[in-house]
Amino acid sequence: MSRIGKKPVAIPAGVTAAIDGRVLSVKGPKGTLTLGLEEEVTYAVEDGQIQVLPANETKRARSFWGMQRTLVQNLVTGVTEGFTKTLNITGVGYRANSQGKNLKLQLGYSHDVDFVIPEGIEIKTPDQTTVHITGIDKQKVGQVAAEIRRWRKPEPYKGKGIKYAGEFIFRKEGKKK
Structure with a gap:
């Protein structure tokens, strides 16, 4: 079974992403969007990608994992394409x-x-x-x-x-x- 959460979110050219505390902000040509980050999931911005991983192996953390990755993908898509x-x-x-x-x-x-x-x-x-x-x-x-x-x-x-x-x-x- 493939997991959507394992795929990192690619950051296209012209888009910047930054994590400040528990807030992810993505800035692109169409504007800026922010997302409050869940404590059940860890986030990392590196090498032009945003990696989303569960913080631990609890059922709650794993259930948040794919959803949070999709929300991050929606931020990147929103500021580039809308x-x-x-x-x-x-x-x-x-x-x-x-x-x-x-x-x-x-x-x-x-x-x-x-x-x-x-x-x-x-x-x-x-x-x-x-x-x-x-x-x-x-x-x-x-x-x-x-x-x-x-x-x-x-x-x-x-x-x-x-x-x-x-x-x-x-x-x-x-x-x-």
Whole structure:
């Protein structure tokens, strides 16, 4: 069985990583991200790599090992490439429009939904039924996408609502006469 934690995280050119106490900070062309380090895992920055190892052989330390390595990988990927989520809006009269620091959603309610875009997130609407959410923090990008989707989840009969790109909505058959 291969373990993801054994692979060191490569630091690309133009990216610097430093450990200060129990905080790992990664700085790259898109910005700076920090991660509070767990005591169950040890970290080392050497030879253009970040090595993540369990501090001891307890079950708790080994369970943190792979997750912490993935979080470190997400920091490096975020400051070099960034993360993107795409939402598709389906339904008659449903549309989105990005206006400065707000995202205006028309989702069949009696009023428009104004979603305030958080700091560090960029939202683009290339057309009225597509929303691109980008940022350097993977968790924040996913959280913003989930909050927007929460306003009108896709329903199983007609498929109307806000769904992730590539998401499959299991469709139900309507009422029989």
